[in-house]
Amino acid sequence: MDYIHLKDMEFYGYHGVLAAETELGQRFRITMHIAVDLQYAGETDELDNTVSYAEVFSIVKDIVEGKPYKLIEAVAEKLASAVRNAYPAVIKGIQVEVIKPDPPIPGHYREVSVEITRGEFI
Known part of the structure; x- marks a missing residue:
């Protein structure tokens, strides 16, 4: 299996359960690993035979900076579905990992995150 990695894409959104999260918003980092067969793309040198990083970034941006969700689990699910649906073949x-580097909760930690895996992934 081959992979395309988009690491630490950063956006500003309004997802969360707490009032401060939905009113003030916060940064979100998204890391995505996409399992694909890259051999044909490598042989043909044609973008149509792979996944466009620019299009994936745009899809992620629209979701993270768009409609607010209470749970980052929902954000992760929407991201996985949207990107998979853009390139079903x-x-x-x-x-997908959705990271909140600065959630408004007391305590000492580097970040909180969720990670989901959909489809084949070795």
């Missing part, structure tokens, strides 16, 4: 599986 190419993407074999996807792993």
Whole structure:
């Protein structure tokens, strides 16, 4: 299995359960690993035979900066579905991590995150 990685894409959104999250918003980092067969794309050198990083970034941006969700689990699910649906013939599986680096909860930690895997992923 081959992979395309988009690491630490950063956006500003309004997802969360707490009032501060939905009123003030916060940064979100998204890391995505996309399982694909890249051999044909490598042999043909044609974008149509792979996944466009620019299009994936745009899809992720629209979701993270768009409609607010209470749970980052829902954000992760929307991201995985939207990217897979954009390339149904190419993407074999996807792993999505949604990271809140600064959630408004007391305590000491680097970040909180969820990670989901959909489809084939080795």
